[in-house]
Amino acid sequence: MATLKELSKRKELFTSGHRACLGCGAAIIARQVMLAAQSSGAEIVVGCATGCLEVVSTIYPYTSWQVPFFHSAFENAAASVSGVEAAYRALKKKAKINRDIKFIAFGGDGGTYDIGFQSLSGAMERGHDLLYVCYNNEAYMNTGIQRSGATPLGASTTTAPAGKVEQGKSQFRKDLTECIVAHRVPYVAQTSVGFWVDLTRKVEKAMSIKGPKFINVLQPCQLGWGYPADQTVQMGKLAADTCFWPLYEVENGVYKVNYKPKEKKPVTEYLKTQARFKHLFKPANAPILERIQGDVDKLWDELLKKSV
Amino acid sequence: MVTVAKTGNEAMAEAMRQINPDVVAAYPITPATEIAMIFAGYVSDGLVDTEYVAVESEHSAMSATIGASVAGARAMTATSSQGLALMYEMLPIASGLRAPIVMPEVNRAISAPINIHCDHSDTMGGRDFGWIQIFSENTQEAYDNLIQAVRIAEHPKVRLPIMVTTDGFIISHCMEKIETLSDEDVKSYIGAFKRDGMLLDTTKPVTVGALDLQDYYFEHKRPVAEAMAAAKDVIVEIGKDFGKKFGRSYGLFERYRLDDADVAIVVLGSTAGTARVAVDELRDKKVKAGMLKLRVFRPFPAAEIAAALSKLKAVAVLDRSDSFSSQGGPLFTEVRSALYEVAMKPKILNFIYGLGGRDIKTPEIISIFGSLQKVLTSGKVENLVNYFGVRE
Numbered sequence: 095m096a097t098l099k100e101l102s103k104r105k106e107l108f109t110s111g112h113r114a115c116l117g118c119g120a121a122i123i124a125r126q127v128m129l130a131a132q133s134s135g136a137e138i139v140v141g142c143a144t145g146c147l148e149v150v151s152t153i154y155p156y157t158s159w160q161v162p163f164f165h166s167a168f169e170n171a172a173a174s175v176s177g178v179e180a181a182y183r184a185l186k187k188k189a190k191i192n193r194d195i196k197f198i199a200f201g202g203d204g205g206t207y208d209i210g211f212q213s214l215s216g217a218m219e220r221g222h223d224l225l226y227v228c229y230n231n232e233a234y235m236n237t238g239i240q241r242s243g244a245t246p247l248g249a250s251t252t253t254a255p256a257g258k259v260e261q262g263k264s265q266f267r268k269d270l271t272e273c274i275v276a277h278r279v280p281y282v283a284q285t286s287v288g289f290w291v292d293l294t295r296k297v298e299k300a301m302s303i304k305g306p307k308f309i310n311v312l313q314p315c316q317l318g319w320g321y322p323a324d325q326t327v328q329m330g331k332l333a334a335d336t337c338f339w340p341l342y343e344v345e346n347g348v349y350k351v352n353y354k355p356k357e358k359k360p361v362t363e364y365l366k367t368q369a370r371f372k373h374l375f376k377p378a379n380a381p382i383l384e385r386i387q388g389d390v391d392k393l394w395d396e397l398l399k400k401s402v
Numbered sequence: 403m404v405t406v407a408k409t410g411n412e413a414m415a416e417a418m419r420q421i422n423p424d425v426v427a428a429y430p431i432t433p434a435t436e437i438a439m440i441f442a443g444y445v446s447d448g449l450v451d452t453e454y455v456a457v458e459s460e461h462s463a464m465s466a467t468i469g470a471s472v473a474g475a476r477a478m479t480a481t482s483s484q485g486l487a488l489m490y491e492m493l494p495i496a497s498g499l500r501a502p503i504v505m506p507e508v509n510r511a512i513s514a515p516i517n518i519h520c521d522h523s524d525t526m527g528g529r530d531f532g533w534i535q536i537f538s539e540n541t542q543e544a545y546d547n548l549i550q551a552v553r554i555a556e557h558p559k560v561r562l563p564i565m566v567t568t569d570g571f572i573i574s575h576c577m578e579k580i581e582t583l584s585d586e587d588v589k590s591y592i593g594a595f596k597r598d599g600m601l602l603d604t605t606k607p608v609t610v611g612a613l614d615l616q617d618y619y620f621e622h623k624r625p626v627a628e629a630m631a632a633a634k635d636v637i638v639e640i641g642k643d644f645g646k647k648f649g650r651s652y653g654l655f656e657r658y659r660l661d662d663a664d665v666a667i668v669v670l671g672s673t674a675g676t677a678r679v680a681v682d683e684l685r686d687k688k689v690k691a692g693m694l695k696l697r698v699f700r701p702f703p704a705a706e707i708a709a710a711l712s713k714l715k716a717v718a719v720l721d722r723s724d725s726f727s728s729q730g731g732p733l734f735t736e737v738r739s740a741l742y743e744v745a746m747k748p749k750i751l752n753f754i755y756g757l758g759g760r761d762i763k764t765p766e767i768i769s770i771f772g773s774l775q776k777v778l779t780s781g782k783v784e785n786l787v788n789y790f791g792v793r794e
Contacts, residue, residue: 177469216458
């Protein structure tokens, strides 16, 4: 796999000048994915769902994308790239295109877990040769921090705010990574901002495999989560160190945990750093913290059992 | 030219086989399902080169078709009713991105109540999304229209998506004798697909579908309107050329015994066949009846329609859908608006008929002409908008 030195010499396919917030994790993900994806040697074409990434990087007449980039709507990144990839196969067959091209679709958690879930499921099931990367900041950040299927239990968002009666989101988040594993595609992985080696290795591996691939990247969002903008990378690391967001991959159905913290930190170490969980530290909300810790422990144990 | 018996759906699928698009992404829906189904059989038997994407919804069908089109492929899909409604979000994206997609659309009522039979509410719901809309009276027209549609959509002055409609079950499932062209004729007639700035040209990377705010959006929408206006002449030119090559000419609309008529009806789709018989029967009885069968609803040929109707005394516009504006159906409001500039206007009435597939027969159309004659006698329009054939 590419070393940091090698990556640093590659062409920046997602360039600076975009209008992402200070400390935006999505921009880090896009840049690292586009650097790592070059390992395959193929040309890259990108599709993207409506959302933060598309909005900050393609304000006409400017673009941060040095490769062909396509956006059409919110819920259809996977279907759109399915069509582009089908066109590629058709034109390649007729020798109208001679180059090797690989396809990457980006979507936020809203566009992936929720409104784009069906489109993603369809594309995965049909076996298109594409990598789908979810930059998962656990809420609808582009429209102003509304709850999504990826929002964790207890997080305060603008559509499930912590108030006098309610204590933020009252449901656990959807396990989308497992949903995609259930599609029996060749490669599924989870990773987090702050683990650039893990992310770039997973992208390289995904790009070397034919068929549908899915990587779910936890993306800290300073605006939506409420932490200082220079802490994005630390946030991503803390999520893995507490096993709140385990780093693992599933290749042809075989699970492998890629990061086991030396000392599994209590989940409160992670939660207390973010304003979205602030209300959980009121004494009356101790049972919610216990539920979160219990769920993290249960899922981590299950994952370790599945892992080779 | 070969004479064959085909249903509307079979004829559409046959035209698609001959067009041999690069990509078809489609999803089943009654009564359009057969088009995709028959076409999938052609793919399975290797009769076409098409990459067939069996998507999980019509929204994804249109999304994938748009993706394929901007990628640089000739791309098609087919749908009806709720399927078209599910595509509504994507229809203006197809025109906004100037994707020359060709789509058979089988007219079917929109829910609720759920109904699988013909009316035009699905297509009319999609009338303001920058798609060219062509209606067909019968299977032959559906076949000819679909082949011409490729040339129209891809014409450099147009580059807009186009839907060619048939009436659900009435045309889609009825077998008629039609003449089909040879594969070679279709191939040379439509030519090769060319797209500038295609997404898959990695040597010249383009960002397609950028965020376009107050400073540019308007400039990117205006050309869609210009292209739609330009499409009118292109459709006429292509319709004439088709006639020259293959013997069947097409225009924006057909004038049937209209030139010396006092009273006429304006009609879309399969009802024109019934109306033609009604006109003939009335003519036998010395009633100066005529018909304007509109073929092209988008772009709307307002000036041409106004000229064609200006000498009449009374006109009934038949709408097989309602706009629920309380001012009549979509065809009526547009025809009426087209007549605004005409000095000597005919009296005009709207008949909303046939919703959910309710049949309309010759005596009923004759009764509509009867209403027009009453207007002529009294000089008054009592009911501007008439719900025709409904139990009140």
